Amino acid sequence: MPRHDRGAPWVRTRLRTAPLSAVAFGVLVLVTAFLAAVLPRAVEAYETDGLRESLATASPDSTVLELRAPAPGLERPERARAEAVSPEALAAVHDTARGLLPAPLRADPAQSAYGVRTAKSLVALDASLPRPDGLPPRFTAFAQSGAAGHATVREGRLPTAGAVTVDTRVVEGAVTAETARTMRLRTGSELTLAGFTDGPLTVRITGILEPLHPKRSYWSAEPVQRTPALTNNGGRPPQLYWEAGVLLAPGAAPALLGGQGEPEKYWRMAPETGRLTGTDTSALVAAVASLENGPGLVRMRGVAGPTAQLSTGLEQVVGSYTAAREAITPVVAVAAFGIAAVAVVVLVMSGGLAAARREAELALLRARGGSLSGIAGRLLAETAVPALPGAACGLLFAVLVIDEAEPLPSVLGAGAVALLACAVLPVRALVAHRRPRAHLERDDLAHSRPGARRTIAELTLLVLAVGSVAALRRRGTGGSGDLLVSAAPVLVGLVAALVLVRLYPLPLRWAAGPAARLRGVVGFLSLARAGRSPASVATLPLLALLTALTTAAFGGSVLQGVADARDRAALLATGADALVSTTDGAALPAGLARAVGDVEGVRQVTAVSIMYASEGASDEAQSLPVVGVEPDSYAEVARRMGLGGFPARRLGVGDGVLGAVASPDVAERLGRAPRRIVTDGGPVRVRITEVRPRTPALTEGEFLLVDTAGLKGVGGPTTLLAAGAGLDAKALRAAVREAGADLSVTLRGEERAALSDTPLQEGAERIYVWAVAAGAGYAVLALVFGLLRTAPERAALLARLRTLGMTARQGRRLLGLEALPQALLAAAGGMAVGWATVGLLAPGIDLDRLALAGAAGVTAPDAVLRTDVWSLVLPAAGAVLLAGAVAVAQAWWAGRRTPITHLRAGDMR
Numbered sequence: 001m002p003r004h005d006r007g008a009p010w011v012r013t014r015l016r017t018a019p020l021s022a023v024a025f026g027v028l029v030l031v032t033a034f035l036a037a038v039l040p041r042a043v044e045a046y047e048t049d050g051l052r053e054s055l056a057t058a059s060p061d062s063t064v065l066e067l068r069a070p071a072p073g074l075e076r077p078e079r080a081r082a083e084a085v086s087p088e089a090l091a092a093v094h095d096t097a098r099g100l101l102p103a104p105l106r107a108d109p110a111q112s113a114y115g116v117r118t119a120k121s122l123v124a125l126d127a128s129l130p131r132p133d134g135l136p137p138r139f140t141a142f143a144q145s146g147a148a149g150h151a152t153v154r155e156g157r158l159p160t161a162g163a164v165t166v167d168t169r170v171v172e173g174a175v176t177a178e179t180a181r182t183m184r185l186r187t188g189s190e191l192t193l194a195g196f197t198d199g200p201l202t203v204r205i206t207g208i209l210e211p212l213h214p215k216r217s218y219w220s221a222e223p224v225q226r227t228p229a230l231t232n233n234g235g236r237p238p239q240l241y242w243e244a245g246v247l248l249a250p251g252a253a254p255a256l257l258g259g260q261g262e263p264e265k266y267w268r269m270a271p272e273t274g275r276l277t278g279t280d281t282s283a284l285v286a287a288v289a290s291l292e293n294g295p296g297l298v299r300m301r302g303v304a305g306p307t308a309q310l311s312t313g314l315e316q317v318v319g320s321y322t323a324a325r326e327a328i329t330p331v332v333a334v335a336a337f338g339i340a341a342v343a344v345v346v347l348v349m350s351g352g353l354a355a356a357r358r359e360a361e362l363a364l365l366r367a368r369g370g371s372l373s374g375i376a377g378r379l380l381a382e383t384a385v386p387a388l389p390g391a392a393c394g395l396l397f398a399v400l401v402i403d404e405a406e407p408l409p410s411v412l413g414a415g416a417v418a419l420l421a422c423a424v425l426p427v428r429a430l431v432a433h434r435r436p437r438a439h440l441e442r443d444d445l446a447h448s449r450p451g452a453r454r455t456i457a458e459l460t461l462l463v464l465a466v467g468s469v470a471a472l473r474r475r476g477t478g479g480s481g482d483l484l485v486s487a488a489p490v491l492v493g494l495v496a497a498l499v500l501v502r503l504y505p506l507p508l509r510w511a512a513g514p515a516a517r518l519r520g521v522v523g524f525l526s527l528a529r530a531g532r533s534p535a536s537v538a539t540l541p542l543l544a545l546l547t548a549l550t551t552a553a554f555g556g557s558v559l560q561g562v563a564d565a566r567d568r569a570a571l572l573a574t575g576a577d578a579l580v581s582t583t584d585g586a587a588l589p590a591g592l593a594r595a596v597g598d599v600e601g602v603r604q605v606t607a608v609s610i611m612y613a614s615e616g617a618s619d620e621a622q623s624l625p626v627v628g629v630e631p632d633s634y635a636e637v638a639r640r641m642g643l644g645g646f647p648a649r650r651l652g653v654g655d656g657v658l659g660a661v662a663s664p665d666v667a668e669r670l671g672r673a674p675r676r677i678v679t680d681g682g683p684v685r686v687r688i689t690e691v692r693p694r695t696p697a698l699t700e701g702e703f704l705l706v707d708t709a710g711l712k713g714v715g716g717p718t719t720l721l722a723a724g725a726g727l728d729a730k731a732l733r734a735a736v737r738e739a740g741a742d743l744s745v746t747l748r749g750e751e752r753a754a755l756s757d758t759p760l761q762e763g764a765e766r767i768y769v770w771a772v773a774a775g776a777g778y779a780v781l782a783l784v785f786g787l788l789r790t791a792p793e794r795a796a797l798l799a800r801l802r803t804l805g806m807t808a809r810q811g812r813r814l815l816g817l818e819a820l821p822q823a824l825l826a827a828a829g830g831m832a833v834g835w836a837t838v839g840l841l842a843p844g845i846d847l848d849r850l851a852l853a854g855a856a857g858v859t860a861p862d863a864v865l866r867t868d869v870w871s872l873v874l875p876a877a878g879a880v881l882l883a884g885a886v887a888v889a890q891a892w893w894a895g896r897r898t899p900i901t902h903l904r905a906g907d908m909r
Helices: 003-017 019-057 078-084 087-099 177-183 250-258 278-293 295-304 314-357 359-367 372-401 407-432 452-475 488-503 505-516 522-531 535-574 592-597 631-641 664-670 729-739 748-754 759-789 791-803 808-844 847-852 869-896
Strands: 065-070 113-118 138-144 151-156 170-176 190-193 201-211 229-232 240-248 263-269 309-311 578-582 604-614 623-629 657-662 675-679 682-691 704-707 719-723 743-747
Touching (some): 003 372, 019 278, 019 759, 078 250, 087 250, 087 263, 087 295, 138 190, 138 201, 138 250, 151 170, 177 240, 201 240, 240 250, 250 263, 278 295, 314 407, 314 535, 359 372, 372 407, 452 488, 452 808, 488 535, 488 808, 535 748, 535 759, 535 808, 535 847, 535 869, 578 592, 592 604, 604 631, 623 631, 623 675, 631 719, 664 682, 682 704, 759 869, 791 808, 808 869
Parallel strands (some): 170 201
Antiparallel strands (some): 065 263, 065 309, 113 263, 151 201, 170 240, 190 201, 229 240, 578 743, 604 623, 604 675, 604 719, 657 704, 675 682
C-alpha cells in the first residue's frame, strides 16, 4: 500500500468521528487569528488617522515646505535678472524641486505655489490708508502663481503684466476682500510703496479677490497675504501699524528687483497627507532633517541656487504627534498582552481538552508499539486540517475589516496562532506519553507536588514581574517603551495565579473537616471533589481568569482615570460650568448676572472682579492678582465645583482689615499678619485666613480673594461664574447676546468635548475596550473548557449518586458547590490582584499625557491613577455567576439522561 494511503484514512476517520469538535476548534482558531491579525492593523489605522489629522489641523505656515533663494544680484545684467524671476524659470525649479522630495514626503500640487516676494515689507505713503497710532501701513508684495485657481474675483479683474522690467514703476495688483475692507481699498485704488531708488512703486488695484480655501496653504502659508494684522513697532511706548499683502501678476516680479524690499524667490510645497501612514513617522522626520540640513538640502541647492534654504515646522508637528503616540502606546500594549495571554491559555486548554478525552486511546497506541513521532504526526495533521483554514480566514477577515495597513504584522500574528493551535495537541501527547503507561496516575490538587522545573519557572516569572513593576514605577510609560514594562499588569496577574494555585488546596482541606461533620453529604462531597480535580484543570482556568480580571481592572481604572482627568482639565479651563466674560476686560453690563441666573439649569451665579495690586509702595513691588468676590455666592460655587471651597465667613471685614483666601505662594510671601497692598482703587489692609491651591476665578497661578465690598474704586464685575450641570447652553448664549456684543461664553461641557475627539485617543480607547471584552470572553471560554474536561467524570459520579438515592436537586447543588471554590478564588484573587496592580503601577502611568495628548493650551490636572471599583466588582461577580450557571446547567442536562447512559461495565470513572 502506498504511504499516502496509510495517513489519509486516519485523519478522515478522526474528523468524521468528532465533526463538531473539529468545527468548534476551527472557529476558535479563526476568531483568535482574526484578533491577532486585526489588532496591529487597528493600531496602525488609528495612528495613521492621528498623524493625518495632526498635519491637517496644524496651521499651514508650520507644515508647508518653503524653499527660498535670494533674487539675482546687481552683478548680473538686468535682462538676466528679469529672466531668473520669470514665471517659466520659477515653474521649472518648482517642478524639479517637487520631484526631489525624499519619501514619504510628497507635495500637494493644488496647494503649492511659487513666486517672488519682498522679504522686507514696504511702507505705503498714501494718506487715505488707516494709521492707528500715526504710523503708515506696510505692504508685502507677492508675485505669486496660481491666483486664478484659488480665488474668485468679487470686483474688477485679476492683475496682468505686460513688458515689466527692473525699471518699471507702475504695476497692477489685487487684494483680498478682507484686506480691502481693513485698508479701505477698492478697485481703482493706488498704492504708493516706498523703498525704490528712482521713485516709489505704484500698484494699481484691479481686483478684489475672495479666497476659495482661505485656511489652506496657498493663502495661509503666509497669513498676511490674506488678512492684515496689527504689528507692534517695539518702541516705548509701543505703537501699532498695519501689515498687509498685495498680490501682483506673476510676470510683474522684475519690478520688485529695483527696490530695497530684499526680494527673494520662493517655492512653497504643501505636504500631501492623504497617503501618509503611522509607520511613516520616523521616515518623515528624517526626510525633513535631510531637507533642512543634509543631503536633501544639497540636492535642492543644485536646483534653486547655492544659497537656497528650506524651512518648515513640520518636525514640530510630527514631534507633538509622536509624543502623544508614545504616551498612549504602552497603555494599549497592556491590553494586547492581556488578551494574548488569555488567548494562549485558551488554546492550550483546547488541546488539553482533546488530549484528556483521548487519553485512553493514546495510551493504548503507545502500549501497542506506536512511536511518538508517528502519533505526533497524525495529531498534527488532525489539528492542521481545521486550524490552517481557520487562521487563513481570520487573516482574510482582518484584511477586509481594515484594508489600509502593513501586511507583515498581521501575517505574523495569524501565523503564530496557527502554529500554536497546531502544536498544542501533539506536544501535549508527547509530554504525557513519553513512556507507555499501564494505568493513569492521579493528578489532583491534593496529591500534586510541583517539581523543580516548575519552581524555577515560577521564580523566573516572579523576577520578571518585580523587574517590570520596578521599571514602570521608576521611569513610567514615557521611557523606552519596552515590552517588559507594558507586560507588567499581565505578569503580576500570572504570578498571583501561580501563588493562588499553590495555596488553593489549603482552604479546601480546612473546610472539608467541618463539612464532614454536617448531616448532609453535599457540602463534604463538593469540597472533596474540588480538591481532587486535576491540577491542570484548576491551574489554567484560574490563570486565564486572573489575567483577564487584572487586565479588565487595570484597563477600567485607566479609562476612568482618563475620563476624570479630562473632566478636571475642562473644569480648570472654565472654573465653573459656564464662564461669561468681556473680551477687553471691561466691566460686565448691569443686570447680566440676573439674566444668567434666570437661565434654565443654572443653580448658582457669582460675579467676580479681577484686578492687580502691588505688595508694596515701590515701583518694583511684585504684582499680585486680586479677585473681588461676593463671599456667600462665590463660596457656594467653589464648593460645588470642588475648587478650593472655603467658609464664606473667612472673607469677613474687621478692624479695617479684609479677610482673604490666598494661594500657597502668596500666603508664604505675605504671612498671616495684616499686610498693606495697593489696588487700582487705593491701599487696603488684608489678612490671610485660608490657603487654597486653586480657586474658580483663577485656576492657575497666584491669587488673593477678598470681599468686593471692602475694595474701593471697583468699577464692576468683569467675570460671571455659573454652576449648574444641566444648564441650557443655547438659552445662556441668547441671554448673554442680548446683554452685549463683546461678551464671550465658555462652557465646561464644550471644553470637555474638545478633549476627547482626536483619532489617536479615540482609537486607543476603542481598542482597549474591545481587547478587555475579548479577554473576558476568552476567560469565560477557559472556565467552560475546564468544566467540560471533567464533565464525563462528574456525570458518571452524579449517576452513581442518583442510584444511591441522591435527588436531582441535590445533584445540582453538588455540581454548583464543586465549581464555586475555584470561581470564588478567581473572583477574590482577581479583585485583590487588580487593586494591587493599580496601586503598584499608578506612579508610572502619566494620565495627563494620556488624556490630554495633543491638546494645546490645556491645564494639566495632576491626575493620579486610582482603582475603579466597578472594574473590580463587576467582572469578578460575573465570573462567579457564570461558573455557577454552567455547573447547574450541566447538572440539569445530566439529570435528564438515565444513569445507564453514564455507567458502563468496566468504566473506571
